[in-house]
Amino acid sequence: MMFKEYAAQLDDKHDKYERIVKHSRDITIESKRIIFLLHNSNTDIESKRESILEEADTRLKAVIDINLRAVAEELRDEDSYQFLRAYTNGLQEFIEALTFYQFIKNDSIDNWEKINNLLKYQDEYGSEFTLVFxxxxxxxxxxxxxxxxxxxxxxxxxxxxxxxxxxxxxxxxxxxxxxxxxxxxxxxxxxxxxxxxxxxxxxxxxxxxxxxxxxxxxxxxxxxxxxxxxxxxxxxxxxxx
Missing domain, CATH: 1.20.58.200 (Translin; domain 2)
Known part of the structure; x- marks a missing residue:
């Protein structure tokens, strides 16, 4: 009975790991698309450039509020470092897209602390949880x-x-x-x-x-x-x- 309990725990951990990998893959794909979009902002037409930056900003916020939040919810009450390899690729690709957007818009990028604050969430009961970054x-x-x-x-x-x-x-x-x-x-x-x-x-x-x-x-x-x-x-x- 004890080993059956261990097996169930390992199965739950593996299932959670695979779900996080899928979320990370979605983050990677969307981040690459945002980067491709931002490369099109290299134009002399100011209205087109502003339109591209607005679209990129909206899509980056969606990644934070939906995809990265889903990963953070999966890791609540878990040792996040056991699952870090499952979402590290998506996280790095997101940082690449976010900083590329910030540089094009402001000629500068945010430091780690400011970006880390974007990854803090609240549930419907007001409890806070954070994605380990x-x-x-x-x-x-x-x-x-x-x-x-x-x-x-x-x-x-x-x-x-x-x-x-x-x-x-x-x-x-x-x-x-x-x-x-x-x-x-x-x-x-x-x-x-x-x-x-x-x-x-x-x-x-x-x-x-x-x-x-x-x-x-x-x-x-x-x-x-x-x-x-x-x-x-x-x-x-x-x-x-």
């Missing part, structure tokens, strides 16, 4: 966010907006400096993302280099072709990969 997951999401800034930098050059290329590059350079300061042995996932971050930064620096050095001799609409024909060294790391 470790700072490590925030850092991993920020590392992914820099990849979207690299794509936006390339797209910005394509439409002739040179000034934003330098702004985006400097922002990613500051993030890279911060991530390198967090490197330590054992943080395998952070090391991998830091390596990808460095590659993204090299591509952005190549863009800025070509703008600065060759921008006076090559028409703006041809700069993108020159950059795409150049090669960034992918085999150079910082000794931590």
């Amino acid at each position: 470790p700072q490590y997951e925030y850092i991993l999401g920020i590392a992914d966010f820099t990849g979207e800034l690299m794509r936006r930098c390339i797209n910005t050059l394509g439409v002739g907006n040179i000034e934003d290329c330098f702004k985006l590059c400097n922002f990613v350079r500051h993030i890279n400096t911060g991530v390198l300061g967090l490197m330590s042995h054992g943080s395998k996932e952070l090391s991998r993302k830091a390596y990808v971050l460095r590659q993204s930064l090299e591509k952005m620096e190549l863009v800025c280099y070509n703008i600065q050095i060759r921008g006076t001799e090559i028409p703006k609409h041809m700069l993108l072709n020159v950059i795409e024909s150049s090669h960034v060294k992918d085999d150079v790391d910082e000794g931590f990969y």
